[in-house]
Amino acid sequence: MITAAIIGGTGIYHPDALQSRREVMQQTKYGAVAVTVGTYKGVELAFIPRHGANHSVPPHLINYRANILALYKLGVRNILATAAVGSLNYDFKPGHFVLVDQFLDFTKSRCSTFYEGGEAGVVHCDMTVPYCPRLRAAIVEASQNLQYEVSNGGVYVCTEGPRFETAAEISVYKLLGGDVVGMTSVPEVCLARELGMCYATVATITNFAAGISPSILTHSEVYEVMKNNTAKVRRLLLESTLLIEKQQVQCDCRRILDEIEVKL
Ligand code: HPA
Secondary structure: OOOEEEEEOOOOOOOOOOEEEEEEEEOOOOOOEEEEEEEEOOEEEEEEEOOOOOOOOOHHHOOHHHHHHHHHHOOOOEEEEEEEEEEOOOOOOOOOEEEOOEEEEEOOOOOOOOOOOHHHOOOOOOOOOOOOHHHHHHHHHHHHHHOOOEEEOOEEEEEOOOOOOOHHHHHHHHHOOOOEEEOOHHHHHHHHHHOOOEEEEEEEEEEEOOOOOOOOOOHHHHHHHHHHHHHHHHHHHHHHHOOOOOOOOOOOHHHHHHOOOOOO
16 A cells, blocks of 8 residues: 655655655556655655656646546555745745645646546535645654754745746735745645545745845756755655654545545
8 A cells, every 4th residue: 555655846856765666657547657656664655756757847737637646546645745935935944844734826727627527527626724734744743853944834826837926926925925936736736635635745945036035036046955955855755654644633635525526
């Protein structure tokens, strides 16, 4: 049984830490996905690099539905994701980790549901608490064990990308309550929830967002900060997977399926 999957964002492309690795080509109605399956301290885990192994897929073209459905079909019910983000909050500085708990969706052109009518049906999925409290509790516990500083809670603003934002956009997002800005958490988190899967994201601050940063933004700046934090974020997620089952915190992620019949 696969206990959890890790979806690696910018800078996290390889499942190096997994032992006895094998690659599974999982077919889905949205396309095939290469998933690495292996073990960490005896626990079976899956891994997908969200942008492809060489960061070859931009955020708006990621096949989010195929990725999430492939994990679902492999029996995965817990997903821990990483994300590189800009900061709108002066308390969250580059190199800092934020365990986001809400999102604001400013994406424009993405397929964001599995349920497009017809045989799949029409579904209005609850999104009150999008990021699973049980997985978040596991990550908090792991961060305490590892003595990593992680801010527990933050609003993730998801933009369409691939361009960075204007300074005016960032001021509006800040007024609306956004803490961090990135390009990938939506629809990934929504799709996981539509299948009753638990999902959490550890966001790594790579830069202050446009207009807050004194200089223009570059992808190399984002990549550099992620590279310096890859080992830490990877360890945090791997250790978190070992603590999922013992969490007392309840979540309602599976309850979504009380109203939805998954026919994918
Ligand atoms: N904006 C959007 N996405 C990002 C940023 C940003 O400033 N930094 C890292 N990913």
